[in-house]
Amino acid sequence: MYIMCVSIVVLPLFIVPLTSQNSSIFVPSHDWQEVLPDHTIPPGLHVRQNIRTKYTEAKSIDKSSNVTDIISDGLENSLVNLSAYLRAGGAEKLNNDSATRFRPYEELMEDFQKINMNVKTDVEIMSELVMEIKQGNSTVERLLILLEDLSYYLHQIDNSKVFSESGFDLLTYHLRHPSYEVVKAALKAIGAATQGNSDVKVVALQGGVLDHLHSILKASINKQNSSKFSTLLLSGVSALSSLLRDFPSAQKQFFSASGLSPTGFELLAQLSHLNTLDANRDLRVRILTFLTDLYSERLGALSAFEKDPVDAKKYIWNLYASIPFEEKFLMHGFCETLRSSLLQDVQEGIEGNDLSIPTNHDIREKVITACLKFFNLCDWASLDYSNKQHIQSLLDSLIREYKLRSRSETNDIDSYFTDMLLKAQKLRSMVASNGFPKSDL
Structure with missing residues (x-):
């Protein structure tokens, strides 16, 4: 027609x-x-x-x-x-x-039918990935691809909830795989599933995931001279952080003396003292960042309870209060670890005006943030004169550099270097009040 x-x-x-x-x-x-x-x-x-x-x-x-x-x-x-x-x-x-x-x-209808046949939901895709992993006949290369794809879908909260019903056993099983790359991929998937998802965290804790993470970190300590296991430890701490953050019940089990052995603080202290060169720096900074996040939660829960002491906030604070966080932090030498990280891991500010020199701003930010958070908990005044001079010189050089870098920032959105300048100045002011030499900056 x-x-x-x-x-x-x-x-x-x-x-x-x-x-x-x-x-x-x-x-x-x-x-x-x-x-x-x-x-x-x-x-x-x-x-x-x-x-x-x-x-x-x-x-x-x-x-x-x-x-x-x-x-x-x-x-x-x-x-x-x-x-x-x-x-x-x-x-x-x-x-x-x-x-x-x-x-x-x-012809158009035939094409539409083909498209419709190829459309799958996330749950269907995850089910296929899990089924193929469970078959156990994949090569290491194929298994790594499957776990990587699974991690991608697990970042979505709804997908993680569906997966957690029966999937954690599959991941913890692969924590015992002979390939450290597969173990790393399984740790990444655990972190993806538990990050920011309270319902999944509960399922993971009940399923013994925390015990498995503790065991793999403990077992890896004796293999510290291997760079491969250094990266494995980084993945393990990241997965542990995803599970424990905003989950005081799991924190209590990890840090309690009646729970795992060694206790969480003792295990983290051993990990932060490993001698693995650059990998040790990254691992130490990651552990300090992890503890900084947990301490911030703890202080936030206390502040919320003091402002509005309702039963729900009282219950949450009591969970945090049942963990002797500050006591164990000091007992296992984390103040010394923090100061060592400031002196060894933080790159000094540039000399002159050459801003093209490669600089790790991320480590600077994380270590300085940790120093600010734990400053009142640690004794800075008892440092010897040499360390005080070193810290003063380091902070002064950072202040000079970030003053120079912040000149190119014109608004609040683009203000990273300005924020770094303020943090360095704040820490310099705080250490000056503890017997450090005064600064002209």
């Missing part, structure tokens, strides 16, 4: 533009006449497009007829022209044009 659109146009008096001096005015009659290209059509005429000749035609409007008569008359003439056009071979031409411009309905 072919449909031809026919336009019937009636030009009212108010839409015709003024003619130019170089154009001729069309002289109408009561019969249809061809309008030449250089003719201007005066207002009040009946105008049509002749489909057969493709020329514009016009005639006078009979005052005795109404608009309906005009449209009917025009439509009748247009249909006559259309019939003549089709008899003259226009139908075949239209058919060929349509075939080249448009795809058949059946």
Whole structure:
């Protein structure tokens, strides 16, 4: 079936533009006449497009007829022209044009069905990944791909909830895999599933995931000279952090003397003292950042309870208060670890104005943030003069550098270096109040 659109146009008096001096005015009659290209059509005429000749035609409007008569008359003439056009071979031409411009309905429906067949939900995809992993016949390379894909989908909260119903056993099983790369991938998947998801954290704790993480970190300590196991430890601490943050019940089990052995603080202290060069720096900073986050939670829970001592906030604070966090932090030497990290892991500020020198701002930020958070808990005044001089020199150099870098920042959104400057200045001011030399900056 072919449909031809026919336009019937009636030009009212108010839409015709003024003619130019170089154009001729069309002289109408009561019969249809061809309008030449250089003719201007005066207002009040009946105008049509002749489909057969493709020329514009016009005639006078009979005052005795109404608009309906005009449209009917025009439509009748247009249909006559259309019939003549089709008899003259226009139908075949239209058919060929349509075939080249448009795809058949059946072909379109077939494509849509193929697309629909290939659309799968996240849950369906995860189920297929889990099934293939469970088969146990994948190569290490294929297993790594499967675990990586699984981690991607587990970052979404709803997906993690579905997976947690039976999936953690599969991941903890692969923590015993002979390939350390597979173990790392399994740790990453555990971290992805538990991060920011309280319901999944509960399932993981009940399923013994914390015990498995503790065991793998403990077992890896004796393999500290291997760079491979250094990166494995980083993945393990990251997974542990994802599980324990904002979960005081799990924190209590990890840090309690009646829970795991060694206790959480003792285990983290041993890890932070490993001698693995650059990997040790990254691991130590990650552990300090982890403890900083937990301490911030603890202080936040106390502040919320003091401002509004309702039962719910009291219950949460009591969970945090049952953990001797500050006592164990001091007992296992984390103040010394923190000061060592400041002196050894933080790169000194640049000399001169060369801002192109490679700089690890992330480690600077994390260590300085940890120093600020734990400052009142640690004894800075008892440091020997040499360490005080070193810390003063380090902070002064950072202040100079970030003053220089912050000049390029023009708004609050782009203010990273300004924030770093403020943190360095704040820490410099705090150490100065503890017997450090005064600064001119």
